Structure formats: structure tokens, C-alpha cells
Amino acid sequence: MGSTDFLKWVQEGDDPFRQTLSTLLFIVAGFSLMLNGDPF
Secondary structure, three states, X not given: OOHHHHHHHHHHOOOHHHHXXXXXXXXXXXXXXXXXXXXX
16 A cells, blocks of 8 residues: 555544544654754
8 A cells, every 4th residue: 555545544534543543644754854854
């Protein structure tokens, strides 16, 4: 499963676990972007 498929699956989820997961992913990607200039 590619990362875009995973992100799509996370964003489509209604349950709190997936919403928390997407929030965590967003935060991690933001930190990576600040540190490296490239989130992936």
C-alpha cells in the first residue's frame, strides 16, 4: 500500500483513532519539513 493510499484511507476515516492518526501524521510531516525540507 502506497503512502498516498494510506493517507487517503486515514482522511476518509470517521472514527477517532483515524482522526488522531491523521493529526499525528500531519504533525510529523510538519516537523520533518522544518528539519529536512522534505517530509518524505
